[in-house]
Amino acid sequence: MKKQRCRTSPILFLILLSLAACARAQTPAPAAAEKSPPPSLADGVQEVSGVVLSGGDTTPPGLMNVPRTFVYQVKLDNGVEINVAYTAYPPSPAGDARPQIKLNFYNGNIQAGDYLSARGTYDSASKTLTVASEGDTIETFATKP
Numbered sequence: 001m002k003k004q005r006c007r008t009s010p011i012l013f014l015i016l017l018s019l020a021a022c023a024r025a026q027t028p029a030p031a032a033a034e035k036s037p038p039p040s041l042a043d044g045v046q047e048v049s050g051v052v053l054s055g056g057d058t059t060p061p062g063l064m065n066v067p068r069t070f071v072y073q074v075k076l077d078n079g080v081e082i083n084v085a086y087t088a089y090p091p092s093p094a095g096d097a098r099p100q101i102k103l104n105f106y107n108g109n110i111q112a113g114d115y116l117s118a119r120g121t122y123d124s125a126s127k128t129l130t131v132a133s134e135g136d137t138i139e140t141f142a143t144k145p
Helices: 002-026
Strands: 046-058 068-076 081-088 100-103 113-124 129-130 137-141
Touching: 002 068, 046 081, 068 113
Parallel strands: 081 129, 100 137
Antiparallel strands: 046 068, 046 113, 068 081, 113 129, 113 137
């Protein structure tokens, strides 16, 4: 009887070992495939780029020869949606004394679907990049360059 017991023990051991190996191979992988949230922007000077979703002139109607404020909703390359804002000043000595920002629109103005690249000061509380300081820019393209 002892000899028979010795023969079946190694066989049982191998069967249990193979079952354990199969069970480990079929366990689902941990949630490593889950995407982490996109990195958030920090307050301060930032350079961003993405696709314009909507927006335009937010100046109350009927006002003439006043600064015009434009706000655009942009979906950045990392998936975050923010506002990009700038103010255009009419020609005047006071307007000429303001810091000069660079605006370069490939189609003459900003439209939904344009690819936008901007440099300005980001405020995380309002999720708005304001283009207003000397050297700040907004540039648009038909497609991502």
